[in-house]
Amino acid sequence: xxxxxxxxxxxxxxxxxxxxxxxxxxxxxxxxxxxxxxxxxxxxxxxxxxxxxxxxxxxxxxxxxxxxxxxxxxxxxxxxxxxxxxxxxxxxxxxxxxxxxxxxxxxxxxxxxxxxxxxxxxxxxxxxxxxxxxxxxxxxxxxxxxxxxxxxxxxxxxxxxxxxxxxxxxxxxxxxxxxxxx
Amino acid sequence: xxxxxxxxxxxxxxxxxxxxxxxxxxxxxxxxxxxxxxxxxxxxxxxxxxxxxxxxxxxxxxxxxxxxxxxxxxxxxxxxxxxxxxxxxxxxxxxxxxxxxxxxxxxxxxxxxxxxxxxxxxxxxxxxxxxxxxxxxxxxxxxxxxxxxxxxxxxxxxxxxxxxxxxxxxxxxxxxxxxxxxxxxxxxxxxxxxxxxxxxxxxxxxxxxxxxxxxxxxxxxxxxxxxxxxxxxxxxxxxxxxxxxxxxxxxxxxxxxxxx
Numbered sequence: 001x002x003x004x005x006x007x008x009x010x011x012x013x014x015x016x017x018x019x020x021x022x023x024x025x026x027x028x029x030x031x032x033x034x035x036x037x038x039x040x041x042x043x044x045x046x047x048x049x050x051x052x053x054x055x056x057x058x059x060x061x062x063x064x065x066x067x068x069x070x071x072x073x074x075x076x077x078x079x080x081x082x083x084x085x086x087x088x089x090x091x092x093x094x095x096x097x098x099x100x101x102x103x104x105x106x107x108x109x110x111x112x113x114x115x116x117x118x119x120x121x122x123x124x125x126x127x128x129x130x131x132x133x134x135x136x137x138x139x140x141x142x143x144x145x146x147x148x149x150x151x152x153x154x155x156x157x158x159x160x161x162x163x164x165x166x167x168x169x170x171x172x173x174x175x176x177x178x179x180x181x182x
Numbered sequence: 183x184x185x186x187x188x189x190x191x192x193x194x195x196x197x198x199x200x201x202x203x204x205x206x207x208x209x210x211x212x213x214x215x216x217x218x219x220x221x222x223x224x225x226x227x228x229x230x231x232x233x234x235x236x237x238x239x240x241x242x243x244x245x246x247x248x249x250x251x252x253x254x255x256x257x258x259x260x261x262x263x264x265x266x267x268x269x270x271x272x273x274x275x276x277x278x279x280x281x282x283x284x285x286x287x288x289x290x291x292x293x294x295x296x297x298x299x300x301x302x303x304x305x306x307x308x309x310x311x312x313x314x315x316x317x318x319x320x321x322x323x324x325x326x327x328x329x330x331x332x333x334x335x336x337x338x339x340x341x342x343x344x345x346x347x348x349x350x351x352x353x354x355x356x357x358x359x360x361x362x363x364x365x366x367x368x369x370x371x372x373x374x375x376x377x378x379x380x381x382x383x384x385x386x387x388x389x390x391x392x393x394x395x396x397x398x399x400x401x402x403x404x405x406x407x408x409x410x411x412x413x414x415x416x417x418x419x420x421x422x423x424x425x426x427x428x429x430x431x432x433x434x435x436x437x438x439x440x441x442x
Contacts, residue, residue, distance in 0.1 A: 019357070021356035021357045024356040024357070025353070025356070031356045033356050033357065035347075035348060035355065035376055035379070038336070038339075038345060038346040038347070038348070039345040039346075039347070039379060040345065041339070041340070041343050041344060041345055044336075044339070044340060044345070044346065045340055048340060067329055068328055068329045068332055068348075068350075068354075069332075071329055071330075071332035071333050072332050072336050072346065072348070073336075075299070075305075075333050075334075075336060075337055076336055076337050076340055078299075078302075078305075079302075079305065079306055079309060079337055082302055083302065084299060084300045084301070084302055084305070085299040085300075085305065085333065086296075086299070086300070087296060087299070087329075087333070089329075092286070093329070094296065095282040095285040095286070095292045095294050096280070096282050096285070096294065115296055118296070118300060
């Protein structure tokens with residue numbers, strides 16, 4: 001579901017603050033840059049508020065954020081809804097015991113890690129990232145949480161690129177986004 | 183559940199790490215070597231990347247700014263969070279931080295804040311302690327250092343009404359950036375900030391989870407000062423005082439919650 005369709009008056013302000021940078025990281029890619037959103041305190045606050053309003057009081061005890069831009073949006077949401085924040089990281093960043101989930105990239109593969117013991121069986125979790133493209137990273141994140149016995153309630157992103165059909169790769173789990181970019 | 187798996191040693195608020203059966207002392211051959219920067223050759227002119235040992239810094243501090251707060255009114259209780267008042271929140275924050283020996287390499291005692299993030303009360307208290315200090319001080323920029331500075335910086339920025347500026351490793355920020363090189367134990371690294379993110383005259387904080395030698399924080403300060411911002415203070419959850427990062431910051435104030 002997209003708040004854009006609901007036409008919450010805050011959405012327009014958020015959307016106009018996202019900067020599109022052509023040919024980054026490679027030619028032909030239109031990069032959705034959320035850093036300009038973070039420079040506008042009202043728009044950044046509205047972004048967080050929209051997620052918090054949706055998830056507060058829903059008995060969600062875990063907000064998992066995907067490195068690195070998920071670390072910007074996840075913790076404010078976690079703090080506001082009283083959930084713990086769990087960072088999901090690239091390999092070898094988390095100290096101590098981790099579980100790993102490999103996922104496929106356009107060329108090659110990558111790996112996401114989560115701390116053993118961060119999440120308990122039966123906990124209700126959100127996965128947060130700035131953007132969903134193909135959905136590969138989010139799917140890996142969901143797998144990590146589910147392997148630890150958590151229930152992924154929803155994936156939440158600021159931006160969706162619907163043409164890349166990431167929504168279909170989430171094993172039927174719901175996806176909530178604020179803006180779409182075609 | 184996580185605590186049962188931990189090799190726990192509480193971080194004291196104001197004392198060095200206690201030695202105990204739970205805690206491996208650092209190897210005397212390699213004390214915190216991961217964070218000690220290599221010295222730059224004496225006699226070479228300082229460049230943007232030569233601020234990597236205290237000898238060079240005596241002639242060229244990473245910034246000459248004095249005091250926090252306004253030019254004439256530094257922020258109170260500089261340096262340590264409420265140490266003298268013994269804020270009751272600090273004990274829980276300190277004990278929620280996990281120490282992992284021999285990470286990323288042997289002899290290093292890694293201060294892991296992820297366990298603090300799992301304690302909702304401790305995480306909230308951590309943010310509150312910073313917000314209470316910085317709210318209403320005319321700070322318009324919170325700059326956070328990738329990646330753990332991204333966890334603490336945004337909640338602080340949101341609460342004090344400032345913008346959040348991510349300071350990133352190379353080639354992560356799209357569009358035009360300015361770059362600052364800094365030294366590591368072996369070799370160098372680069373920190374980047376977006377052109378136009380910060381305006382001249384803005385008052386800024388720099389946030390990271392931990393200060394070790396201070397090299398990363400110095401690079402962050404230089405980036406902000408290059409665009410004409412005034413760095414009011416650097417704020418970290420943890421300080422490793424033996425590595426003398428505070429000294430490396432020179433006149434730039436440092437505020438921390440716990441000492442590792």
